[in-house]
Amino acid sequence: MLIAAALGALLPIPAEAHVKWFAPYIVGAPPAPISRTLADAWFWTAILLVLAFFVATRLVEKSIIGEGVLAAMDRLTDPLWRRLDDFVRVVVGGFFVAIFAVGGVYLTPDLKTPAEWVSWVQFVIALGIFSRRTMPVSAAGIVFLWLLALRDYDFFHLLDYLALGLGVAGYLVLAASEDFERRKYRFEVLRVGVSIALMWSSLEKFAYPDWFYPLVVEKPFLTFGMPRDVFIPMAGVAEFTMGFGLLWTPLVRRLSAVALFVIFNAAVYPFGRTDLVGHALIMAIIVAIAADHTRQLHFLPAIKRSLAGVPAGLATALVLFTTGYWGLHIAFYGIDGQAGARPMEMATHTYSPEHPHGxxxxxxxxxxxxxxxxxxxxxxxxxxxxxxxxxxxxxxxxxxxxxxxxxxxxxxxxxxxxxxxxxxxxxxxxxxxxxxxxxxxxxxxxxxxxxxxxxxxxxxxxxxxxxxxxxxxxxxxxxxxx
Known part of the structure; x- marks a missing residue:
């Protein structure tokens, strides 16, 4: 648990993952060149610190102490593990009831819509969670809302929400299946969805650090006294690597989930109820990951068990995601971006003259x-x-x-x-x-x-x-x- 505490100290605030909630943004604006991040000493400092924690965690996990830590976590979370499907279904249903009550959004407070009937689709999705027969219908409804949002938001913007939405939809389909071999992957699909969502959205801190500047000015306590240009890249690394950790071995992923849960909860009070609604689903999935007793590794087990697999896996993830992010942006908007792209403000806070932004x-x-x-x-x-x-x-x-x-x-x-x-x-x-x-x-x-x-x-x-x-x-x- 000392490792978990250390990880928690390392990761300041990936809770403001979708900075677009708090600051103006132009999706089509050209991102900062990736070379700028690669030349940042604080980026590499954060990478080395996280690698050290992951390798240390794997060393502990391979020892008798690691099995003891996992067994203790199993005992602590056993009541939830026995009812984990009920927990996930209640949270998914509750989330859609919450955004139904809020009104005017598709899947998150960031994706606004004037269409009143969209809220009733959300209510139907929530009702479908109660029966295994209708859970696939709710899954289809989630995908439908994401596709519907394409009318108002471009595809690149909506990539922030694709993985998590598909992860929840995939869980609902697998959880409703009568085939045990298919059902056993339901929590893994959730874990992959939230992991990809965190890693993808974390890249905004490297591509558009200026989006975060107003937030740091308005809430300077978030940086824990660190200079802005030190804090933002380290927070980006923290969010990316903890998302990566959710895909790894049982102790790494569970400690990563514990650290993320603490961090997300710490952001609820300063950012208010809307932030709680927006992040409720991802926070609940993180809880489910922390409570998951599964030890079996279904994907690349040999690499994940190897100590060398930690830096190799993280390097591969960084290359794939940065190439995908910058490459898709060029594919959508061109090498110079689109200066005329529509600026949007999706602020969850009341405008304050003392802390102006947007x-x-x-x-x-x-x-x-x-x-x-x-x-x-x-x-x-x-x-x-x-x-x-x-x-x-x-x-x-x-x-x-x-x-x-x-x-x-x-x-x-x-x-x-x-x-x-x-x-x-x-x-x-x-x-x-x-x-x-x-x-x-x-x-x-x-x-x-x-x-x-x-x-x-x-x-x-x-x-x-x-x-x-x-x-x-x-x-x-x-x-x-x-």
Missing amino acids: PKAAESLAAGELHQGMAMPAAALSEQPTTGEAAAAFETTMAAMHGPMMAGMRHPDPDIAFVLGMIPHHQGAIDMARVQLRYGRDPANRAFAEHLIAEQQGEIDAMRDWLRRNGIEPPSSAGDAK
């Missing part, structure tokens, strides 16, 4: 103030801006950019001069985009401004990293460039 924040903050974390006075929120005000705001961004950019380009080293000049140049573009979001009304321009902010901020971060690697302390802001 398009609404951009509309209520002056140029540059979002960057500094300063809210506009309440009276300014109700004022209608004039053309002159917008022009003055644009001029202010240019005036703030020009001096630092020219000063940076005077550096004697042309490579360093280029980067020191480009950082305030990019910050000026970001500030201009924020002026557009405050005063502009054209949907296409606003979408482009959102895209530009995300893209330029990512490039600023990359340039600042380059300066550090070359022994130059980067400016803390555009105004500090020298």
Whole structure:
């Protein structure tokens, strides 16, 4: 259990897996290059720490101590294990009753719909859980809702929810089967579904770290005092590797499930009831994984039992998922992404002037103030801006950019001069985009401004990293460039 505690300490908050609940996002925006993550020392630090814990867990598992730990976990979870099917069915049914009561969503608070009849489909799915004869109908209903959501959301976005939905649907079909050989895989299908869902969604922290920036500003306690650019990649590694751990040997997967359950629960209070509804299903499946007494390995048992299989398996999973994520994004949106993709805000929190984020924040903050974390006075929120005000705001961004950019380009080293000049140049573009979001009304321009902010901020971060690697302390802001 010490290993479980250590894992829990290592994994800060993968509970905000679908950051799109908390921040604005443009699915079609080009992701940060994977090379940026591969060059991040904190990413590799987190990978090495997790590998050490997994290998240590496997060493314990292969010893008599490991069998004792598993036996203790069996005794602790035995009442639940004996009624695990009832538990899963009640939770699945309860989840669909909850989103039926919430209304206006397909399968999660992130996937909104104005169609009232969709809620009644959810109610029928919940009713079908009560009988083994109708469980396959409920499974078909889950798949139907996912397909229905394709009308309003593109396929790449919905990949976040495919694995978990298919996992639950597969469980319902297998649990209803009279064939024992088929039924014995029902919990494994659930485990694979939640594992893939966690690993896939964790990649957002590497592809779009800027989506998480407003969340970190609003709730700084989530980082446990770590710098933002240390915390986000390590949290991404934690979520990915714990998802990977759910596919491994009994002790690894059960301890991974315990760690994930603690982390997900820790997020419920600060993020509220909507977060509980959205994550209830995945949390319940994690409980089922922790309570699963099964020792048999059905897939690649020899590799999973080998110590060398841990790094080999994790490396393979990383290659497959990153290739799939970045490759599919290019296939859907092209190498440069789609700047005009529709920006969407799926926020589960009430807008707060003290902790602004999202398009609404951009509309209520002056140029540059979002960057500094300063809210506009309440009276300014109700004022209608004039053309002159917008022009003055644009001029202010240019005036703030020009001096630092020219000063940076005077550096004697042309490579360093280029980067020191480009950082305030990019910050000026970001500030201009924020002026557009405050005063502009054209949907296409606003979408482009959102895209530009995300893209330029990512490039600023990359340039600042380059300066550090070359022994130059980067400016803390555009105004500090020298």
